[in-house]
Structure formats: C-alpha cells, structure tokens
Amino acid sequence: MAKQKIEQINYATVAKPHTPMYLMHKYWARKPHNVVSEYIENYTKGGDIVLDPFCGSGPTPIEAIKLGRKGIGVDLNPISTFVTRMTAVPIDINQIKNAFEEIKANCKNEINDLYKTKCKKCGKDASIICTHWDNSTPTKIYYYCFSCNKKLDKKPDDEDLKLVKKVEKMGVPYWYPTQRLAYNGEDFKEGTHDPNIDSVDKLFTKRNLVSLTIIFNAISKVKEEKIKQIFLFAFTSMSHLASKMTPVRPTRPMSSFWAMHRYWIPPIFMESNVWHLFDSAVYGTQGIVEGKTDSNNQIKYYKEAKKFEDLNDGANIFLKTHHALELTQIIPKDSVDYVFTDPPYGGAVQYFELSTLWASWLKLDLNY
Template identity: 30%
Template sequence: MTFKRLDEVLPFFGMDFEGIVEQVNKETNKQAEEIMANTNTYKGIYAMHKYWGKKPFNEISKFIEKYTMPGEVVLDSFCGSGVTLIEALKANRRCIGVDLNPLAIKLAKVSMTAVDIDEVNRQFKVITKKLKATINSLYEFEYDGEPTLVTHTIWKNDMPIEVWYSTNQSKKKIREGIDVDITMSQHPLVEAKWYPTSQMFENSRINVGQNQTVADLFTPRALVGLSLINDEIKNIEDPNIRDVFKLTLTGTLSQASNLVFVIRGRKRNEGAAPKAEVGSWVIGYWVPEEHFEINVWNCFENRFKRIIKGEKEINELFSNRENGYYENNVRLINGSATHLQLANDSVDYVFIDPPHANRILYLEQSLMWNAWLGLDKTINWNDEVIVSEAKQRKEKNAKNYNQLLDEAFAEISRVLKPGKYFSMAFNCLDDNTWIDTLNLFITHGFEITDIVPLEYSATSVIQDNRKNALKTDFVLTFKNTNNRGQESTIFKNDDLQLEADIKTILSEHPEYEVYNVMNALFERTIPQGFIYKVSRIVKVCADNMS
C-alpha cells in the first residue's frame, strides 16, 4: 500500500486531514504557543531534537517533587529522550534511565551533560570552513546570466516543478524546475562518503514499502551532503562534543529528506495561485507526491542553532554543579525494561511512559536516526514492548505486548522500595488494553492511589488529530504494597448507568471534553474495582456533547 497525498495517508492513522492542515498552519504561523493551560511549550533542551512522544516537562516535575525527596533515586525504564531524568536531575534527585533505543540514550546523555559552548561554536566553524562551500556547490549553477544557489526544490512525480534560489542581489527568487535541476539532484559531482543503506521493516502503517532502505528517503545530492557532514563529525576528538554534533546531524535528517510536504493555499490573495510553504516531517516514512528537497547545509545550520540554544540551557542548569555530578547522579542503560540491571529495592520512585500498544512505533520510526549513527545493528528488536504491523515483526502482537509489559512491571516491583510510588502515563482507546494494563498493576502488588490527566505542553499533530483521540494522557499512580490478593478490575456493562453518570458530570461541568469525563469516571470507578468500556464512554460523550 502506497500513499501519495496527505489526505490519503492520515485517515489510515485515524487522523483528520483538515485538522492536520489547520494544525500545521497554526504551527507555521506560530499562532499556537500553548495547546493546554498550565503548561509550557518545548524550548531550549526539549527543542533540540524531534524525538517521539515527549511529555510536558513541567508537569512531570510535579510528580517527581510530590513523590520523592532530594537525593532519592528516580527510575524511568522507558526513558526516551530523557525528560523524566532531566527533571529529576534539575530537582537534585538521582536518576536512572533505561531504553532499548540507542538514539534515545545518546539524546538523554547530551541533554544532561554540560559542555564548553565556545568549543562547540569553534567546532561548528571548523565544519563550516571545511564543508559549507563544498555542499553548497551541489546547489550552485548559473541561471539567467547570474550565479545562483538553490535553497529549495519542490518535486512532484519525480520532476522538479518549482525552485527557490538566492543570488548576490536577492535572498529568494522562484523559478520553474528545469533539466539541470534533475541532473544536479540525481547525479551530484561530489562523491559521497559512507551513508546507511539499512533495510527498513515493511510496514504500510508507517508507509515503508518492500525492500525500502534508509537511503531511499533522500536524493543522491542530499546523501552526499549528509555523508560529508557525518564523516567530518567523526574527527571531533572530545566525545561529548562529538555527541552534540551527532545529534545535530540526526536532527537535520528529516528536513533534509524527501519527507517534507508542501503546504499550499494559505495567505493568498483572491485569484492568485496557491503559494507553496515548507511543511515538516509529519509521521512515519511517507514521501508525499509533492515534497521539498532542501539545501542540506541550510538544514544543518538551522538545526545547529536549535542545538546551541539547548546547550546554553544545559550549561545554565548543570555547569556549576560539583565535579562528577553526572557520574554520581545519572545512570543510563541501553537495554530492556524487562531485564533491569538494578538491585532489589534500590529505587525510590518510578515514572514511565511506555509505548501505548501501536500508537507510536518508536524503534521503527527511529531507524533513520540510528542508521545514520551506525547504531541500528545493536538494537534488540525482540525486546521492544510494542504492537507492530510490520510484516517481519508478526510476533509483535497484543499477546507479546502484554507479556513484555508484564515482565517490565515485575522488574519495577522488584527494584522499587516497598511503600514507594510508581506512576505511568497512559493513552489508549482500546478497551482490552485498558483492563489488561490495570490488572497488570494489581498482579504485581500495586494499589492505585491517584489518577490525573497529563496535559500536553506543545502542539502535536498526532496527539491532537487522531480520530476519537484523547488530547491528553492519564497518569496512573500506584503504591508498591506487595498486596497480591487484590480483586481484578472488571468491565461494568451498564449503559443506562454510564449515560446517567456522564450526564451528571456534564451538567456540573459543561466545558468538559472527553478526557475530562473519562478522568472523572475513572476516579470514581477504579477504586471500586471496575471501569466502563472506553469505547462506550467515547460514544456516550459524543451523543451528549453539543
């Protein structure tokens, strides 16, 4: 199955095309600085890299402060980019992060390691001096009697239909594509260094076709530019600064790929032709029928500006800490949540945000990043707690997901001190997944103490436009009581009572959205040992909300 247009691919994910375009327009216009009240947008550290599924740092910090004291140990065994760890370290807690994704561990490490900013800037100048002219030469030629530098090429059906370029007198001019654009993009005159040709998992859900490779996501010209940068980064002696530039490169990849769609139709005068604007990497590995190819050096330079802002914040937070602060307070493990390399009763608090079934295919959607860093060969794909539709991963079904999540919970029960707390962010509309997850807690001796919505801190295309999606996760918090004699949570199939409960809630709070109603219901019913089916809650809410 191959999708060509945005309005074809998004419904496959249960997402609304008009909603996506509206959301992208808001992002591009910078009109949506915040999507939920009482939260902050991603900036600084958290804007350095486009890692999947980041959670609102200021909300997570509240859980850390509520359930721990300074000096205690916080564990996140699905740590991703390290949001929980960063907030724990900022609050003078010790932290342990575990993740199967090598890129996640590298990003978390960089985000907590203060480096010499002057040296980072000096190294960027070295790379600029060595590579900028060479990479730009891939986009330079004489047009209309003057030297030009191509900044953006719009491709449609493998043909360049529009080219943006600069000259000595103008920052931006636009022309139609010509034959030389094809030659320059497909047959660059500079030889490429090493680049990844890793095979991707065939998966129509994220639009990966049979025998598709990571290299297929880029034009030959982009591969040359990216490979030159990657090769030069290997020469950086300081390992911490080298990692900063590795993340700069991986953050560059999506915008330098063929995954950047074209936005048309905004801000045009009546009767004028639709104006093209730059979109971004939306989801999966969908190559739009009409997409951008952007000058690789510009992508790298723009990403570096974001990275340096993040590094400045990291330095402000951690550069004045005592010598050895990182070694004494941070432990990162590239491994599985199902086999924690930790002692019994060694952790004071756990906050996790595990994959929610098949909602985000973390490892598959990180393959492009890991492959460029040569890290994809080290991944233990079998241990990923995920449901995947990839043809080569048929074993990654709901049964395997529940089994591995059960093992991860057992490990948390083992390492978490008795009487301490365990919080999990959760977002799912599948009835069986809800009931199975709640009963996993019970099986391993956890008793629920709190359930609250976790509001998102920044615009997310996926989170806000999924059909019947919750605009927030729930955070379920449990106490490690080792009480394994609790009754299992069951479904209550009473539509009349459910409708009456929802009408009561909405009459008291007419402004409530679906997730607010769910939260109110869960607070009442989970302690009583039952929940209503989530699918029914959504349906009854839809019928009763104006």
C-alpha cells in the first residue's frame, strides 16, 4: 500500500495569543499553541502518538489530545509535568468556586489585617494594595479607601510603620520552605548573589511570607485531591508576584512581574497584598476559573496513562518526569508516530534553578 503523501509546511505560521488555559501559570519559552497544533494536524492523523521529550508547559501533548491524537509529555523538571497536567486535566468549575469560598473564609480577614491602613483624605479604614520598598524601607503605599471608593497613595505614616515592625516581630504561623538557592552546595548561577538572601523564604517580606503560609495551610486542608492540586497550581502561579523580585514600574505602580530569568531583587521593589494576588489567581483574567473553563471546553476527552501501555487501553495522554536520554525506559522503540519538540536553550534559561521557588512550596525534589 502506497504511503500517504504529506504536504510539507513551507511557510511561516503566525503565532496567536495564548488562550486562557495557557495563561494560568508562568513558564519560560512557552511555544505558541496554534503553531504546535498546525504541525501536529498536518503531519499526523487521528489516534497517532505524538511525543515531546522536552515538554515544558505542555502545549505539544495538550494540542495533540485536542486534535484526537495521543500525547506524551516528558520532562526532567517535575514543575513541567505539574503545569502540563493542571492545564489539561478537567475540573468542575463549581467545585473550584466552592473550595475557594472555604479557603476565603479561613484566610481573607486574617491576611487583610496585615494590610490595614488609614485613608489620608478621610481618615477611615483602607486596604493596602501594594507597598513600594527602597531596600529595607517602605516608601510609598497604594491603597483602596472604602469610604472614598477610590485608589489613592500616600507616604507611610507612623501607624503604617508600626504595623510593619509588629509583623517583623511575628512568628510565621505555618510551614514554609527554607530551601537554599543552591545545588550540591554551589550557589545558583542565576541566584540573588546576595549572602543575606540565600534561601526561598528570604525572597519575601515578612508580611508576605506570613500571608503565603496562611493560604498554603488552608489549601492543604482541601479534601478533594484534584481540587487541592489546582489550588496549589493557583498558589504557585502567584507566589513569585508576592516576592521581592517585582520591580516598581513608574507607568504601572500597582502591578509588577518577575522581571528577569534569575532571582534578582531590585533595589526598589513592590510588596503586593497577597490575598489580592491569590484572588486574582483564581478569579482574574489569567486565573484558574477562566483557564479551566477554557480547557474544559477545548479538551473533550482526557484520560491520563500511568504507563505507556495504557495508551492502548483508552488513555490519551501520558505525562512523565523523566530524562530525555532514557526514553526507552518508559516508551517502547518504534512506537511514536511524530515528535514535536523545542529543546532547552542551553544555558540561557536556568529552568531548574528558576523552578526552585515553585518546587519548594510543592515539596518537589528537583533532582537534576
């Protein structure tokens, strides 16, 4: 029987913006989903097995199953397979909303007490949105006044500084990671290069570290494992935004981002209200409610394989934390129809180092 003739893609495919499912969690060098999809659709047929041995945030296996193929995503980084799984796995939106209300009841007021201030105009209660710090000194507060019904800013007053000092003396109420920013005794190549900030916990102000532990503890009490995992996903998606690695931007003084592919602490950084960040990670435009609504609609069938052979028994996606040089340990020879991959950028992006922040909260071992 003659082989099927395949038309080659000999033109540039224009990348489209990521859909909500791919916006839930940061990852580095994420491939455009529509480009991946076009190649898979062109070079494979329904039921074919598609492999990405450096799957990153997972667009290859995810786009494969969207197209009725079987997807295999392999990566040595456990954060990669975690992000891929949480992006694709179907989750009931009402369960997310109900669990969020329970977490909110256990956390919101306790956390917001740490971000109280007074309005400079009316003198009434207000809630801090973010505080700008110049090294170890808070210099400016942006807040929302409930009485004035507007966002305002001010220089920290005596009461604000007293609150900061009070929090500094507090004990951290729950578990938090203290993992060093080092591997095998050597400091990270892209670490802070500051001996005073040499572990994950020191990336945060005391107020934000306390707040993060309150949320993390509440998530740990969620009974349904799948729901717990999606909230841990939401938690890690915003954890870097709660750190000191968020430079102040003059044009957008109330929002920031992880600015560099390293653990860089800018001299003037932003301390954001952690509850606001978590609420946005759930209900914001890049939150899990929007993202999972999108993935639930796009992925019509999802059954994860525990081993390769399960792909022949109804499963359509196999995700494995594994070394790309040892694929035959988990995938039989001559069993894959198509490989679409984008290997790591040499030493340009230190994936494992950068994943340490998230992995430490998830208690994952980055054994690379």
